[in-house]
Structure formats: structure tokens, C-alpha cells
Amino acid sequence: MEHRLERIKKQLHSQSYKLTPQREATVRVLLENEADHLSAEDVYLLVKEKAPEIGLATVYRTLELLSELKVVDKINFGDGVSRYDLRKEGAEHFHHHLVCTECGSVEEIEEDLLEEVEKVVESDWKFQVKDHRLTFHGICKVCQEITVTNSVSN
Known part of the structure; x- marks a missing residue:
């Protein structure tokens, strides 16, 4: 997991973004739950366990940034809920x-x-x-x- 986290950090740096503690907590949750297709609310609840000070808006902004940078893919399975899926390395x-x-x-x-x-x-x-x-x-x-x-x- 640390290897993937480091690669994501480099990906953010290459686009002039930093892996802030809030972003790192969000990425760690996505990495730990990679088999699941978590909604923003799911991610938020899991991030709150690690970093109680992080707000829902911060998680939403982080997920949108990660989506723009193609670190995660934002998907919808027809149920009206956006979910986030880490893009596989090298895919x-x-x-x-x-x-x-x-x-x-x-x-x-x-x-x-x-x-x-x-x-x-x-x-x-x-x-x-x-x-x-x-x-x-x-x-x-x-x-x-x-x-x-x-x-x-x-």
C-alpha cells in the first residue's frame, strides 16, 4: 500500500498538488477498501475514523481532485449514487x-x-x-x- 501511496503522491506533485494529511487519509481509505465501490459518504465515514477533524466537503473536494487527475474513476451503476474506484496502476x-x-x-x-x-x-x-x-x-x-x-x- 505504501508503494501505491507514494506513486499517487508523485502523481499529485506532477500536477502541482500536495498530498495533504486530509488527502492522504482519503487515499488510504480508498486503498484499504479497494475491492469496494465506495460513495463519497462511505469514504467520509471511514476517513472520520482516522481523522475526526476532516469534514465532508473536504472529502468531496479530494475525491473530485483525484477524479480529475485520473487517480480514481467516478462511476455510477444506475442507482443515482456516485462511487469512487481507484484506477489500477498502469491501466x-x-x-x-x-x-x-x-x-x-x-x-x-x-x-x-x-x-x-x-x-x-x-x-x-x-x-x-x-x-x-x-x-x-x-x-x-x-x-x-x-x-x-x-x-x-x-
Whole structure:
């Protein structure tokens, strides 16, 4: 984690920003909860445990700055809540998500599934792709198994 924190610090410095104690507390929460897709309020509640003096507005500003600098990606899974996801080191693109419409679970797909699509978009539409996001909405394996089990027992 310290290695990633140091890389984020360098990324901020390269854009003339400092890793203030408030920003560091926010980044640490994101690193510690990387598997989760935390909302700003979730981040705030976890940051408050580490640094009670930090306000919600500071956390919001920090998350927006980290989003602008492409340290985190701001995502929305269609539920009206913005969530924040650390961008993987060295990733050229945002990773993809599988969102279960039954239980709300979110899985990540690290593999870039859209390289060929990007080539078509760039050649056919003369559009230079800088990034993309892909979210699949459906029913996860666990919920499918529950549905099958419930229908068999009825």
C-alpha cells in the first residue's frame, strides 16, 4: 500500500498538488477498501475514523481532485449514487463492471474487452478514443443459483 501511496503522491506533485494529511487519509481509505465501490459518504465515514477533524466537503473536494487527475474513476451503476474506484496502476483504460440487479453486487473485469471496438470507432468514425467504460447489468451467479434452488424446492 505504501508503494501505491507514494506513486499517487508523485502523481499529485506532477500536477502541482500536495498530498495533504486530509488527502492522504482519503487515499488510504480508498486503498484499504479497494475491492469496494465506495460513495463519497462511505469514504467520509471511514476517513472520520482516522481523522475526526476532516469534514465532508473536504472529502468531496479530494475525491473530485483525484477524479480529475485520473487517480480514481467516478462511476455510477444506475442507482443515482456516485462511487469512487481507484484506477489500477498502469491501466490504459477504466476496468469493466458486472452489476447484479438482484443483490447489487459488483464484480470487476480487469481484461480490456473493447480493443477491437476502439479500432473500429477510430477508423470508421475518425474518433480518437481516450477511455471507455463498460458496465453489464444482470443477475450474478449466486443469485442465479438461489433462483434455481428456490424453483427446484417449490
